[in-house]
Amino acid sequence: MSDDVLQSRRRLLRAALAAGGASLLAGCDALSDSERFVDLLSLAEPLNRGVQRALTGARLAQEFPASMIAPTFRPNGTLAPQTQEYRALQADGFRNYRLQVFGMVERPLEFSLDALRALPNRTQITRHDCVEGWSVIGQWTGVPLAHLLDLARPKPGARIVVFHCFDDLAGDGSRYYESVDLADAYHPQTIAAHRLNGAPVPIANGAPVRMRIERKLGYKQPKYVRAIELAPSYAAFGGGRGGYWEDRGYDWWGGI
Ligand SMILES: Nc1nc2c(c(=O)[nH]1)N[C@H]1C(S)=C(S)[C@@H](COP(=O)(O)O)O[C@H]1N2
Ligand SMILES: [Mo]
DSSP states (O other), rough: OOOHHHHHHHHHHHHHHHHHGGGGGGGHHHHHHHHHHHHHHHHHHHHHHHHHHIIIIOOOOOOOGGGGGGGGGGSSSOSSSOOOOHHHHHTTTTTTEEEEEESSSSOOEEEEEHHHSOOOEEEEEEEEEETTTTEEEEEEEEEHHHHHHHHHOTTTTTEEEEEEOOOOOOOEEEEEEEEHHHHHHHTTTTTEEETTTEEEEOOOGGOOOOOTTTBGGGSSSSOEEEEEEEOOOOOTSSSSSSTGGGGTTEEEEEOO
């Protein structure tokens, strides 16, 4: 069974378990490795899919009043990318920055910051949760990824959206990357954010554009986004597990 299928089953299972209580969650990964259990899941899949959609399909992450915005949005991971391509863009005030949308799309596109500002934008005050055990509330403004995808028109067979970043967190010449499925890509709170707390996104928080994918943990909020690629799976990227931290053992789903 492919990783993708396994991942989507795990996800369905988590949603179903969320309905019945979270106490079984810890055993989830071990359970899904059992073939008998997988068979059982296949039988229940149409039902689980319905349960999952009902529970999480339209669920919005909580949004907060302006009074709860933290004075500074604590940064983490890369704080100032040192790659040549980023430094060149930064030196120019990101005037030459273009956000690319490519891969399995009918119409590959690129957007300058002005072009992004001119598109429909969404502003949301949300809480960022890092697995290190801290949270911070901030106000983000950006273009819904759904809108960018509608313009680019994903081809049939595209199932994963990969975010390519400018920074080399590992220090080995690779680049930070992340990926989500189409349901999270089209979620109304998933935005390509270019403003934080009423100002352009600071360098430390991912300038000029970082994703906000509000039902996900911190490591699934890629900063310094260079390009958005539609693909059939995440297997061909990085270490093949769907993201920088996933390649180092973190869960691909990373939901909150
Ligand atoms: N490109 C890139 N994106 C990244 C990271 C990173 O190092 N590089 N760190 C991740 C982690 S672990 C967290 S908690 C958040 C931190 O976002 P912040 O710096 O705006 O707080 O970014 C995530 N996205
Ligand atoms: Mo994090």
